[in-house]
Amino acid sequence: MCKKNCPFFEPLIFAPEKKWLKIKAAMEKNILGMIIAKYVDISNPNSERRLVMKRYEELKGKRVVITGGASGIGYATAQRFIEEGAKVVIFDINKDALKKAEEGLEGLAGTAAVDVSSEESVKAGFAEVDRMIGGIDILISNAGISIRKLFKDTDFAQWKKVMGINLDGMFLCSKEAINRMEAQKSGVILFTASTNGMEGHPYYADYNASKAAVILLGRTLALEYAPWLRVNSVCPGYVLTPMQRAEYTDEMLAVVNEGIPMKRHADPSEVAALYAFLASDEAKYITGQHIPIDGGETA
Numbered sequence: 001m002c003k004k005n006c007p008f009f010e011p012l013i014f015a016p017e018k019k020w021l022k023i024k025a026a027m028e029k030n031i032l033g034m035i036i037a038k039y040v041d042i043s044n045p046n047s048e049r050r051l052v053m054k055r056y057e058e059l060k061g062k063r064v065v066i067t068g069g070a071s072g073i074g075y076a077t078a079q080r081f082i083e084e085g086a087k088v089v090i091f092d093i094n095k096d097a098l099k100k101a102e103e104g105l106e107g108l109a110g111t112a113a114v115d116v117s118s119e120e121s122v123k124a125g126f127a128e129v130d131r132m133i134g135g136i137d138i139l140i141s142n143a144g145i146s147i148r149k150l151f152k153d154t155d156f157a158q159w160k161k162v163m164g165i166n167l168d169g170m171f172l173c174s175k176e177a178i179n180r181m182e183a184q185k186s187g188v189i190l191f192t193a194s195t196n197g198m199e200g201h202p203y204y205a206d207y208n209a210s211k212a213a214v215i216l217l218g219r220t221l222a223l224e225y226a227p228w229l230r231v232n233s234v235c236p237g238y239v240l241t242p243m244q245r246a247e248y249t250d251e252m253l254a255v256v257n258e259g260i261p262m263k264r265h266a267d268p269s270e271v272a273a274l275y276a277f278l279a280s281d282e283a284k285y286i287t288g289q290h291i292p293i294d295g296g297e298t299a
Contacts, residue, residue: 144192
């Protein structure tokens, strides 16, 4: 393994821009450099000089749609798949967030302002996908909301809103994706469910119910469309996203962290890494599953 005294380690991470091309050329002229170059994107380092590990070569060129892709888990997942060389289009209802994502995600193939709870909007969004990247290989149906209220304070309008985005959105996007994937007899669909869909939590009756339904929707689709389509649900526990920050004070976050064996929230990039694995050929025998990523909370 390349340690700190390796001639390629520190220059790759800390070299200033003017030295980068020299380092790249040197790497390409020796065997170790060729090995590193296979797994590290050295073509255009970003301003943070972060090594971009290309772990899954088969994801290069894949056409990926990510709903709720302008922030949080969706944004981190879009970034990860772009780094893997995929053609990524993100859906989001927030046009301002989409604009920021366009500026922040170098290599993004496109965006579409989509309300996933609207059949008309979803159909229009996928028509844009066809135009921008010519179809779809991987759907990451991630858009969702939660509203912290006791059941007695939850009115039917809130119930319908949460179900519309969290469950109807999965149904509508899956329909459009499968209609396209079936013609090519290949595809991967990944849902963002939640550990809240695996066990009860107070204050989130509507959210819990929607995520439990998402898990069963995924298992059903996996059975109906195997062997050519794989469908799995990712079940994050506490993730430090903008949605989480909006609902919890610092004091509440600290209390939650104490109850997690790993003593912290997940970073969105950690969830994105699980999505990349599940979309890759290394997970080609995994389907119909719901996979928690929760720091041991449900152990």
